[in-house]
Amino acid sequence: MASFPLMKNDLILRAARGEETERAPVWVMRQAGRYLPEFLAVRADHDFFEICRTPALAMEVTLQPIRRYSGLLDAAIIFSDILVVPQAMGMEVIMNPGPHFPNPLITPADAEKLPKVVDVDKELGYVYEAITQTRHALKGEVPLIGFCGAPWTLFSYMIEGGGSKTFHKCKSWLFKYPEESKALLNQIADVCIDFLVGQIKAGAQLVQVFDSWAGELAPHHFEEFALPSLQRISSGVRAKLVAAGIPVVPMTLFPKGQNLQIALCADKAGYDVIGIDWCIDPADARRAVGDKVALQGNLDPNLLYGGRDALEREVKRMSESFNGGKKTKAWIANLGHGITPGVDPEDMRWFLECVHSHSAA
Numbered sequence: 001m002a003s004f005p006l007m008k009n010d011l012i013l014r015a016a017r018g019e020e021t022e023r024a025p026v027w028v029m030r031q032a033g034r035y036l037p038e039f040l041a042v043r044a045d046h047d048f049f050e051i052c053r054t055p056a057l058a059m060e061v062t063l064q065p066i067r068r069y070s071g072l073l074d075a076a077i078i079f080s081d082i083l084v085v086p087q088a089m090g091m092e093v094i095m096n097p098g099p100h101f102p103n104p105l106i107t108p109a110d111a112e113k114l115p116k117v118v119d120v121d122k123e124l125g126y127v128y129e130a131i132t133q134t135r136h137a138l139k140g141e142v143p144l145i146g147f148c149g150a151p152w153t154l155f156s157y158m159i160e161g162g163g164s165k166t167f168h169k170c171k172s173w174l175f176k177y178p179e180e181s182k183a184l185l186n187q188i189a190d191v192c193i194d195f196l197v198g199q200i201k202a203g204a205q206l207v208q209v210f211d212s213w214a215g216e217l218a219p220h221h222f223e224e225f226a227l228p229s230l231q232r233i234s235s236g237v238r239a240k241l242v243a244a245g246i247p248v249v250p251m252t253l254f255p256k257g258q259n260l261q262i263a264l265c266a267d268k269a270g271y272d273v274i275g276i277d278w279c280i281d282p283a284d285a286r287r288a289v290g291d292k293v294a295l296q297g298n299l300d301p302n303l304l305y306g307g308r309d310a311l312e313r314e315v316k317r318m319s320e321s322f323n324g325g326k327k328t329k330a331w332i333a334n335l336g337h338g339i340t341p342g343v344d345p346e347d348m349r350w351f352l353e354c355v356h357s358h359s360a361a
């Protein structure tokens with residue numbers, strides 16, 4: 001492994017390991033993106049996947065929020081997308097403007113045609129290169145997060161051919177072809193394992209698995225179809241790191257919308273941190289998971305449109321609910337989902353400032 005500058009701020013790594021921290025570390029999902037004019041300027045000249053595939057551009061965009069909010073963000077997240085995994089599996093994905101798969105999987109016979117063995121390091125080596133370059137450029141200022149999509153969420157894109165309101169195509173697979181569905185979910189998980197291990201080898205200091213559509217599943221279907229592939233990823237990544245003599249890094253699972261199953265996730269999925277959305281009170285989430293995991297979240301992203309008074313009031317409320325009157329512990333502050341394109345970057349700054357001033361109990 002390459003050697004990197006010493007860390008000056010390891011708040012998020014300590015919180016992820018369940019420790020007490022002086023205040024909650026804070027970062028924001030999609031913090032490098034369309035609400036930032038400097039991102040839009042890069043985007044005006046380059047296709048979305050061109051940015052992902054060009055390490056110098058991915059690094060530049062990753063660093064934009066770190067520079068703009070200097071001293072306020074406690075982590076960088078590498079600029080990429082969850083859909084690079086289906087691309088590595090041989091599927092075509094374009095952004096027009098949202099993700100579109102010209103040849104989605106229609107029946108299990110289509111899944112059979114996907115390559116059984118994927119050379120992930122070759123297909124996604126550009127992400128590793130971007131991570132290594134960014135880690136050097138950060139000079140230890142804040143840790144760098146790597147990520148991938150969860151098998152269920154990627155399965156849904158690969159079958160629906162893009163975003164969906166009803167998820168009826170991918171759900172019909174689960175119910176009509178349960179065994180073939182589970183095989184495909186495991187196949188995706190195996191690509192995710194190699195991808196996360198490669199990102200960690202390249203310098204990612206924490207990794208997050210985005211199960212953005214977990215909440216579309218009934219709790220028992222989440223347990224039957226999504227959870228096994230999430231467990232496969234956490235245990236597979238750990239086993240490969242240990243075998244290679246590489247220190248294990250904290251892992252976050254974001255099972256968005258599956259708030260009735262976070263206790264099950266904390267018990268069985270094998271992650272250090274569980275991300276929660278805004279539809280559960282943090283104190284209830286803490287009661288559900290006990291001391292087994294750290295929690296990440298969970299302000300409603302739309303509060304960034306609600307004016308500064310409401311934002312401050314809600315950050316205070318969130319902090320009190322996460323901390324429960326005790327010292328700040330095992331909590332990573334974030335929104336409950338990604339920041340959206342219309343947000344005023346100065347309101348994002350105010351959110352970060354409010355977390356700094358109100359998250360220490």
Ligand SMILES: O=C(O)CCc1c2[nH]c(c1CC(=O)O)Cc1[nH]c(c(CC(=O)O)c1CCC(=O)O)Cc1[nH]c(c(CC(=O)O)c1CCC(=O)O)Cc1[nH]c(c(CCC(=O)O)c1CC(=O)O)C2
Binds near residue numbers: 048338
């Ligand atoms: O199904 C849909 O409706 C399309 C969603 C969509 C995806 N990539 C996309 C789009 C188009 C769009 O956001 O408009 C396409 C996409 N991915 C990204 C961007 C930049 C941005 O949002 O402004 C964009 C917009 C593309 C553009 O510049 O035109 C970058 C991205 N996607 C993602 C991440 C990781 C993170 O959130 O921090 C990151 C990079 C980190 C960062 O910006 O700092 C993850 C991602 N991509 C995606 C998902 C699925 C869920 C969702 O957000 O809808 C998820 C996971 C999640 O956010 O829960 C799929």
